[in-house]
Amino acid sequence: MATDAHPTPETSEIEGRIVEFLHRELLEPGVTIGRDADLLSGEVIDSIGILRLATFVGEEFRIVIQPADFVVENFRSVAVIAGYVVRALAAHGPGDTRP
Amino acid sequence: MEFEWTADQLRLRRGAVEFARARLVEGVAGRDREGTFSREAWQACAEFGLQGLLVPAEWNGGGQDLLSAVAVFEGLGYGARDNGLVFSVAAHAASCEGPLCAFGSEAQKREWLPGLAEGSVIGATAITEPDSGSSALSLATTAVPHDDGWRLQGSKTFVTNGPVADLFIIYARTGPGVGGVTAFLVPRHTSGLVVGAPIEKMGLRTSPMSQVFLEDCWVPASAVVGGVGSGALIFSQVMEAERLLVMAPAIGVMQRLLERCVAHARQRKVGSVPIGKHQAIAHRLADMDVQLEAARLLLYRAAWQRARHGTATRESAMAKLAVSEAYVETCRSAVQIFGTYGYTVEYELERELRDALAATLYVGTSEIQRNLIAGLRGLG
Numbered sequence: 068m069a070t071d072a073h074p075t076p077e078t079s080e081i082e083g084r085i086v087e088f089l090h091r092e093l094l095e096p097g098v099t100i101g102r103d104a105d106l107l108s109g110e111v112i113d114s115i116g117i118l119r120l121a122t123f124v125g126e127e128f129r130i131v132i133q134p135a136d137f138v139v140e141n142f143r144s145v146a147v148i149a150g151y152v153v154r155a156l157a158a159h160g161p162g163d164t165r166p
Numbered sequence: 167m168e169f170e171w172t173a174d175q176l177r178l179r180r181g182a183v184e185f186a187r188a189r190l191v192e193g194v195a196g197r198d199r200e201g202t203f204s205r206e207a208w209q210a211c212a213e214f215g216l217q218g219l220l221v222p223a224e225w226n227g228g229g230q231d232l233l234s235a236v237a238v239f240e241g242l243g244y245g246a247r248d249n250g251l252v253f254s255v256a257a258h259a260a261s262c263e264g265p266l267c268a269f270g271s272e273a274q275k276r277e278w279l280p281g282l283a284e285g286s287v288i289g290a291t292a293i294t295e296p297d298s299g300s301s302a303l304s305l306a307t308t309a310v311p312h313d314d315g316w317r318l319q320g321s322k323t324f325v326t327n328g329p330v331a332d333l334f335i336i337y338a339r340t341g342p343g344v345g346g347v348t349a350f351l352v353p354r355h356t357s358g359l360v361v362g363a364p365i366e367k368m369g370l371r372t373s374p375m376s377q378v379f380l381e382d383c384w385v386p387a388s389a390v391v392g393g394v395g396s397g398a399l400i401f402s403q404v405m406e407a408e409r410l411l412v413m414a415p416a417i418g419v420m421q422r423l424l425e426r427c428v429a430h431a432r433q434r435k436v437g438s439v440p441i442g443k444h445q446a447i448a449h450r451l452a453d454m455d456v457q458l459e460a461a462r463l464l465l466y467r468a469a470w471q472r473a474r475h476g477t478a479t480r481e482s483a484m485a486k487l488a489v490s491e492a493y494v495e496t497c498r499s500a501v502q503i504f505g506t507y508g509y510t511v512e513y514e515l516e517r518e519l520r521d522a523l524a525a526t527l528y529v530g531t532s533e534i535q536r537n538l539i540a541g542l543r544g545l546g
């Protein structure tokens with residue numbers, strides 16, 4: 068249920084915005100990341116990095132990330148996160164996540 | 167913007183104050199001296215509904231949200247004197263029941279939540295290791311696949327409730343990186359799980375603590391909580407809630423000490439002048455008042471965010487930092503305002519100070535909260 072003010076973005080656009088955030092904020096210069104690359108299994112992002120990424124995803128796509136959703140099945144890769152965002156938007160629509 | 171508790175939350179808070187005054191005051195000085203945990207007081211808390219407060223009703227819990235639980239635990243801090251026992255209950259609820267409620271399988275919930283909610287099962291969580299400490303996820307305890315399950319190997323320390331716990335949530339490394347940590351549910355009598363001798367502490371002496379050793383400790387695949395590799399993410403969520411729940415009693419304690427200090431400053435005359443007439447004392451009390459309100463608002467705001475809007479990483483770190491620092495400062499001021507009376511065991515302020523000092527250490531030290539707050543801004 069998307070509102071006119073906040074149309075639901077396409078999956079490819081969601082992935083693009085996440086990749087842009089990763090490159091701008093979390094990845095070492097020169098490191099590139101594919102949509103299916105495992106973000107969590109190596110040195111790609113650290114424990115604060117994953118919290119920053121989750122905060123970004125919540126605010127950027129206006130979804131409420133429930134604590135129980137914060138598992139590797141939803142955050143393992145760019146494509147997986149985008150899928151989670153699409154499901155969250157389909158279930159609840161975009162909302163105000165922060166006052 | 168609303169700054170009011172609901173009638174239900176006020177009723178819960180008032181009930182907690184009355185319960186704590188009736189059941190969590192007597193005998194604390196002796197238990198603190200001996201370093202003993204009161205099973206009787208624990209059970210009284212369970213009968214009052216504290217251990218089950220956040221557990222859904224279908225598992226025999228009270229089904230409250232975090233904001234209402236903060237109201238109740240603040241009430242406990244105000245009414246009780248046994249800070250250690252209240253800490254043990256909060257740790258049980260936030261760090262053992264919390265991950266089970268949010269991430270546990272139906273079978274895990276069915277097996278463990280009713281007992282945890284009723285207090286017949288005591289929960290503990292073990293992440294800290296001798297060589298990891300503040301860098302909690304640099305853990306060396308490993309879990310290796312073995313015979314349709316996992317074999318755990320390593321040692322944990324500073325485990326609250328360890329000496330009396332029936333159920334441990336143990337974090338172990340199952341691979342590299344943030345996605346290489348897994349949470350396991352391990353009952354006390356599992357072969358290979360060894361609970362060390364109680365660790366004596368400066369404060370919170372009625373809350374038992376120990377090391378836990380994992381010596382080729384095999385657990386079935388069904389012991390994994392929330393999926394293999396989700397441990398670090400689960401831990402971050404557990405910490406968010408725990409920072410708020412364990413700090414809520416501190417707001418109640420600060421309120422109680424402020425009221426006690428104001429009364430003392432107005433009544434205690436040195437020569438013929440009440441000490442509260444001295445600006446040095448009056449200003450110290452004014453500062454205590456401001457620190458309490460600022461800490462209180464950050465805590466309520468973070469709990470509200472989490473209850474209504476999901477995760478609250480930044481808010482909970484800020485609340486933890488502000489409440490714990492204000493708590494220590496308030497207890498120090500209380501001792502100062504009472505002079506040497508405040509230094510005596512009889513006045514029970516030295517115990518408050520000893521109990522408070524742990525608050526800037528547990529659930530992430532003040533330095534680690536600052537690292538997190540700055541890190542979320544892309545600093546450090």
Ligand SMILES: Cc1cc2nc3c(=O)[nH]c(=O)nc-3n(C[C@H](O)[C@H](O)[C@H](O)COP(=O)(O)OP(=O)(O)OC[C@H]3O[C@@H](n4cnc5c(N)ncnc54)[C@H](O)[C@@H]3O)c2cc1C
Nearest residue numbers: 291292293294299300324325326524527528529530531533
């Ligand atoms: C009352 C109490 C109950 C506890 N209960 C539990 C429990 O139930 N389960 C559990 O697993 N653990 C528990 N702990 C352990 C607690 O979480 C750790 O003690 C805490 O994380 C700090 O680790 P450490 O003691 O090894 O200190 P260290 O990590 O050795 O730190 C020492 C000092 O260095 C600072 N420091 C370290 N790293 C950094 C950094 N990167 N930047 C800036 N400063 C830094 C710290 O802030 C601290 O001041 C408990 C602790 C207490 C006090």
